[in-house]
Amino acid sequence: MTFYKTSTFVLGMSILFLSACGSDSADGQSGYEPESLTVQFVPSQNAETLEAKAAPLEDLLEEELDIDVEVSVSTNYTTVVEAMASGQVDVGFLPPNAYVQAHDEQEAAEVILQAQRYGVNEDGSPTEDLVDFYLSMFITSADSEIESVADLEGKTIALQDFTSSAGYVWPAAALMDEGIDPLTDINPLILQGHDAAVTAVLNGEADAAAIFQDARNVVVNDFPDVFEETKVIAFTEEIPNDTISVRPDMTDEWKERIQQAFINIGESEEGKEIIRDIYTHEGYVESEDGNFEIVREYADRVKTEE
Template sequence: MHLKGKGKLLLIAAALLLLPAGLAACGKSSSSSAGAGNKAYTPKKLTVEFVPSSNAGTIEAKAKPLEGLLKKELGIPVTVSVSTDYNTIVEAMGSKKVDVGFLPPDAYVLAHKQYGDKVLLQAQRYGVSEPDDKTTKKLVNYYRSQILVRKDSGIKSIKDLKGKKIAVQDTTSTAGWIYPAVEMLKHGVNINKSGIQTVTVKGHDQGVLSVYNKNTDAAFVFQGARKLVMNDEKDVMSKVVPIYTTAKIPNDTITVRGDMSSKWQKKIATAFKNIAKTKKGHAIISSVYSHEGYVDSKDSNFDIIRQYDKQAKQLDK
């Protein structure tokens, strides 16, 4: 009995000695499975989404051929679709329903903050001269926002916008809300408190038309937006004029969901740059967004947007 008892004690001691090793093994197994859960995303098919700057139906039809060009570059099926607004794309990317978003700067900053989405590229456009909106021959990585009014409205400055009706884009639109609203505030006019009524419209062409048709007194649009409606309204340039042009805004982004593998980030960036250099591809991106090509980008390029976002919070105080 004594030897049996001693044997039991030895077995217990041995078990206790083995316990830490067993727990370490369990811990290692647990962390390994967590690592597997965090595996970088490799798409089997790619979903691309954007918000049109003008007529949604027309733009979606123009963008559809991009599917085939991307499929050829990437070797996987691609779906290109139009969203109603930038918030919808940001949320869709956050919930892993969309892989690639054409996002303006403010929407990108939001997507990066909330979901860790990553900017790959910035668009290049030809510059725009003032006040005639003529296209220059210089490629730039920025654009500007304008506040438009009817020439016969009697509105000459930002201070004249008090008590007026303004057509705007959604609140994540850099040119259609953030920049002009913040710069108005710097001139002593709070768009939320100065008796101003805002009307949200879908597309910068609709902003121009709302002023042209006297449905609103003013509109926030990107510089050059009047040219979107010139085919239908030949006299738009003389009847609708800018009273204010903002500081430079970083150009639109091509952004991917935050868990995209670095390998696929590079593949997607290369694909868009290659497509932009082809005759067919350039025609698509030019007609859809006035993009002329793409250059590599980085998050710090959008610190200026974060500054404007902080200032925009003053609008509600």
């Protein structure tokens, strides 16, 4: 009888101990449940400007999720991946190559959403249709003799971090298609922010720039004649749209809550205005890892060619 009572006591204490370890969601699933949420963006434009544009998103997310939210901008494309891997960031607005790096190399990110954008016409103007991809484009000054990617050999080209899909990987592949090595056959000018790349062309610091479509809109307030002073010489192949990715150890319940929160924000007029201003996003749709196989192919190709 004593043994039975002792065994029951030990079993009960074991259950209490296991229940105290970690956190359980409403459906009994164990995993990370944020008491406050940290959201981070990559610096696709001037970090201070981007942070100011993203700040209003905090209030909208807090209303949707009923917890405190902190929005910030990483110092570069790699920092946000490292922050998610170390558990310092819960949600990352990751461009395709940064997402693949975080998912494959660090096991630090799980995609839950993909941005929607308007397509682009040959002259760079937007189409009326929303798509789940975007393009990178090469621009030069309007009076430049450069007319094609083939003409970029030996030229100074404004580029982004090597993990930037639109600012490096896809443009590098386009150069390779013309037999131009992006590491040795051009003079790469590595900048932080696509707005800086556009400005470099306007100021004569670069012969050309590789930017996301159409990053010239980011600087149009400061340079009203940017569209007249530059021209588009080429577009790349399609790039899967940016992701909203979360820590993989997060409970399914919280992944779904965050997913729905961003969908709701993208459908509201106030929210759409904010996300359009940040990244030219027009809303969000559910996504999965398989959508980014083309990103892995491009990354392997550029890496192999290097």
